Amino acid sequence: MATIEFLPKEYGYVAIVLVLYTFLNFWMAFQVGKARRKYKVPYPTLYALESENKEGRLFNCIQRGHQNSLELLPIFFTLMILGGIRHPLVCAGLGSLYIVARFFYFKGYATGDPQNRLTIGKYGFLALLGLIGCTISFGVTLLLG
Secondary structure (H helix, E strand, C coil): CCCCCCCCCCHHHHHHHHHHHHHHHHHHHHHHHHHHHHHCCCCCCCCCCCCCCCCHHHHHHHHHHHHHHHHHHHHHHHHHHHHHHHCHHHHHHHHHHHHHHHHHHHHHHCCCCHHHHHCCCCHHHHHHHHHHHHHHHHHHHHHHC
């Protein structure tokens, strides 16, 4: 079996967590598609005009929950990929926490009350802070040789 010599064996957990987040992203996109049909918001309209669509706020909250996840995706992936080289198990754990928090962030947002996104979703920001710490540790380790 081939191994990648410069990565720790446990880095496989990082890869698995990244794939799990990809599945969550697909699921959120599917929820937005369902909401488009339900609330009659055709493509390419990104957000419903609440003055023209009485349920536009509900659609906008669902769309915004997914959009915010897309906005943070490159940051999450970058921190996971880099920090995971030095701290694969810690990053996999933090990444798992981030995924669970992001799921509840989306579900809370989708209720139509944006405050609900923070009930459990706020813990995703703690996970990101931990990933930042792991990535800084990786960078410092490289610099100090």
